[in-house]
Amino acid sequence: MTKHLISLAAALAxxxxxxxxxxxxxxxxxxEIVAQAQADEWVAIAPEDLLVMTLAPDAExxxxxxxxxxxxxxxxxxxTANIRTFARSGWYDDITVNRVQDNYVVQWGDANYDNxxxxxxxxxxxxxxxxxxxxxxxxxxxTLDALEDNSPGQDGSSQTKTGLGAPAxxxxxxxxxxxxxxxxxxxxxFWDGWPIGAEFEGENPPFWPVHCYGMVGVGxxxxxxxxxxxxxxxxxxxxxxxxxxxxxLVGRIVEGIEHLSSLPRGKGVLGFYEDxxxxxxxxxxxxxxxxADAQKPRFEYLSTETESFARYANARANRSDPFFIYPTGGAxxxxxxxxxxxxxx
Amino acid sequence: MTKHLISLAAALAxxxxxxxxxxxxxxxxxxEIVAQAQADEWVAIAPEDLLVMTLAPDAExxxxxxxxxxxxxxxxxxxTANIRTFARSGWYDDITVNRVQDNYVVQWGDANYDNxxxxxxxxxxxxxxxxxxxxxxxxxxxTLDALEDNSPGQDGSSQTKTGLGAPAxxxxxxxxxxxxxxxxxxxxxFWDGWPIGAEFEGENPPFWPVHCYGMVGVGxxxxxxxxxxxxxxxxxxxxxxxxxxxxxLVGRIVEGIEHLSSLPRGKGVLGFYEDxxxxxxxxxxxxxxxxADAQKPRFEYLSTETESFARYANARANRSDPFFIYPTGGAxxxxxxxxxxxxxx
Numbered sequence: 001m002t003k004h005l006i007s008l009a010a011a012l013a014x015x016x017x018x019x020x021x022x023x024x025x026x027x028x029x030x031x032e033i034v035a036q037a038q039a040d041e042w043v044a045i046a047p048e049d050l051l052v053m054t055l056a057p058d059a060e061x062x063x064x065x066x067x068x069x070x071x072x073x074x075x076x077x078x079x080t081a082n083i084r085t086f087a088r089s090g091w092y093d094d095i096t097v098n099r100v101q102d103n104y105v106v107q108w109g110d111a112n113y114d115n116x117x118x119x120x121x122x123x124x125x126x127x128x129x130x131x132x133x134x135x136x137x138x139x140x141x142x143t144l145d146a147l148e149d150n151s152p153g154q155d156g157s158s159q160t161k162t163g164l165g166a167p168a169x170x171x172x173x174x175x176x177x178x179x180x181x182x183x184x185x186x187x188x189x190f191w192d193g194w195p196i197g198a199e200f201e202g203e204n205p206p207f208w209p210v211h212c213y214g215m216v217g218v219g220x221x222x223x224x225x226x227x228x229x230x231x232x233x234x235x236x237x238x239x240x241x242x243x244x245x246x247x248x249l250v251g252r253i254v255e256g257i258e259h260l261s262s263l264p265r266g267k268g269v270l271g272f273y274e275d276x277x278x279x280x281x282x283x284x285x286x287x288x289x290x291x292a293d294a295q296k297p298r299f300e301y302l303s304t305e306t307e308s309f310a311r312y313a314n315a316r317a318n319r320s321d322p323f324f325i326y327p328t329g330g331a332x333x334x335x336x337x338x339x340x341x342x343x344x345x
Numbered sequence: 346m347t348k349h350l351i352s353l354a355a356a357l358a359x360x361x362x363x364x365x366x367x368x369x370x371x372x373x374x375x376x377e378i379v380a381q382a383q384a385d386e387w388v389a390i391a392p393e394d395l396l397v398m399t400l401a402p403d404a405e406x407x408x409x410x411x412x413x414x415x416x417x418x419x420x421x422x423x424x425t426a427n428i429r430t431f432a433r434s435g436w437y438d439d440i441t442v443n444r445v446q447d448n449y450v451v452q453w454g455d456a457n458y459d460n461x462x463x464x465x466x467x468x469x470x471x472x473x474x475x476x477x478x479x480x481x482x483x484x485x486x487x488t489l490d491a492l493e494d495n496s497p498g499q500d501g502s503s504q505t506k507t508g509l510g511a512p513a514x515x516x517x518x519x520x521x522x523x524x525x526x527x528x529x530x531x532x533x534x535f536w537d538g539w540p541i542g543a544e545f546e547g548e549n550p551p552f553w554p555v556h557c558y559g560m561v562g563v564g565x566x567x568x569x570x571x572x573x574x575x576x577x578x579x580x581x582x583x584x585x586x587x588x589x590x591x592x593x594l595v596g597r598i599v600e601g602i603e604h605l606s607s608l609p610r611g612k613g614v615l616g617f618y619e620d621x622x623x624x625x626x627x628x629x630x631x632x633x634x635x636x637a638d639a640q641k642p643r644f645e646y647l648s649t650e651t652e653s654f655a656r657y658a659n660a661r662a663n664r665s666d667p668f669f670i671y672p673t674g675g676a677x678x679x680x681x682x683x684x685x686x687x688x689x690x
Binding site: 059100102134137178182183185212213223237240241245246319322323324325328329331332334335 | 404445447448479482523526527528529530557558559567568582583584585586587589590591602603606607608609610661662664667668669670671672673675676677679680
């Protein structure tokens with residue numbers, strides 16, 4: 001009965017690096033594997049793919065910034081282009097967080113939009129928005145394949161990206177077994193740092209991003225509407241994978257999700273705030289590449305086409321760091337979050 | 346671009362009953378199926394299995410109560426007995442929430458316990474605690490089987506509980522397919538209202554509860570320690586199923602989880618609060634059966650051995666209510682939360 005607080009800390013730790021230090025018999029934890037990854041296994045995120053969303057300060061006056069990484073082409077390109085248009089036109093400035101539903105989503109946008117109880121007028125939309133359509137929720141294999149053929153790897157070589165983690169020729173090819181056991185997709189894998197579902201039948205089988213914790217998606221009306229990007233949500237609970245292929249996913253939160261996930265839950269239907277004074281204001285949303293260098297956040301992710309990522313994924317699926325007594329021998333794709341870190345100035 | 350706010354409401358709704366009203370062609374949503382379940386498909390939760398945990402009021406003076414349902418025998422019996430002992434001796438009174446880690450857990454207990462930086466003395470333990478051991482993280486099939494043979498169903502008949510949902514002889518036997526595609530367990534199912542993993546090989550294969558959102562578990566030290574029940578946690582993120590069979594699960598939160606999941610995240614290692622004044626105080630924890638009738642909460646769950654539950658689970662796996670354009674054809678067990686509702690006085 002000793003070490004109780006530390007005990008649960010260890011019990012639930014994603015990593016306890018201090019414990020394994022000097023103990024060469026102990027397999028490294030997932031976080032230790034990430035910490036030991038080589039510098040060239042990390043990929044810088046383009047500033048054009050980062051959004052900085054600044055909420056009004058909290059009740060104690062603390063700053064609240066949320067950084068969102070947009071998905072790279074060819075996924076959801078019309079929506080990510082629109083999102084940059086909304087951000088650059090200032091359209092997102094002074095919108096609000098309107099909905100916080102426990103174990104589901106936080107949603108933000110123009111609270112006056114299509115709201116019969118709204119007292120204000122909805123904002124007019126910026127010019128230059130692209131048309132979106134639901135057939136863009138997935139990307140055909142041929143599109144991805146053509147992109148890979150033309151896209152050099154970090155070292156200038158062409159890399160194969162259709163497996164999980166380990167590049168061809170790697171010493172490490174253990175498979176954490178996420179492919180065969182996904183309840184929602186015939187195949188799941190990581191592609192350029194993102195969790196992706198796939199089919200492998202037919203002439204041009206579809207690939208699509210999946211709804212894991214922290215992923216960002218686009219609100220829409222009933223089909224065939226596919227949303228513009230004016231209204232966004234992020235996942236703050238167990239992965240609602242039934243939304244896959246039903247809504248456009250456009251990115252993920254890479255820093256500051258706690259400013260959204262710890263907001264008071266809305267008391268209205270579906271977690272909407274009934275009292276408009278409860279809606280947390282969003283002051284600005286900026287594309288990082290438009291910010292002055294000193295304000296520009298810099299992030300990198302662990303390439304999912306590296307040996308370190310493969311080892312990390314495998315360690316997540318077979319926990320053998322000191323706390324664990326039973327490695328489960330598998331993992332679902334949403335329990336293998338892609339490591340992302342802020343780069344110091 | 347009309348109906349934007351409502352659009353995402355519909356998009357992300359667990360149910361939109363108003364939409365389907367009068368439209369007999371539209372398949373019912375999961376929540377509509379639950380709403381239409383017969384009264385005798387619901388099972389009252391014994392007051393002996395309910396804990397009422399009262400946190401100090403929030404900054405605005407609002408009451409914060411969390412109701413926890415303890416697991417029934419034969420799962421985790423030593424820990425649930427201890428938890429009643431802790432509650433009845435008043436041991437939990439004036440403990441604190443000590444850790445809130447985003448997308449993982451909220452943890453509460455005696456902050457002075459095994460805390461080298463603590464200024465206060467740890468509480469002495471109550472008498473009468475049972476010994477726990479890690480071999481009790483699972484229950485052998487023979488134990489479950491014997492229990493079922495001796496346990497009458499609600500109508501006095503013996504029921505078979507080894508399938509998902511539909512009782513023998515039901516008109517509805519579609520399988521939502523959660524069995525074959527679980528990445529963590531050879532078999533998963535619902536048993537007496539709880540999500541359970543299982544093996545089916547060997548003389549006496551193990552069955553165990555699984556870590557879904559809102560499940561409550563017991564902090565422990567390194568193996569062979571298995572924890573007493575003094576320190577508890579609940580899941581507030583994507584199901585950390587790698588903890589299955591590694592820690593004792595003892596229950597789930599049936600009301601008020603938002604009072605824990607929306608707490609500010611701790612800024613220390615693993616989400617511990619570094620500043621002790623940040624720790625939300627827990628005023629009391631009471632077993633509901635010890636409360637006066639007027640204070641006694643009453644809850645019931647939809648029996649997982651009913652046709653309505655089978656239909657609900659299947660609808661969760663094959664969303665065909667109006668918003669959805671693509672039914673995924675599967676679900677993971679943590680995306681089929683067992684319906685639980687408060688019973689009016």
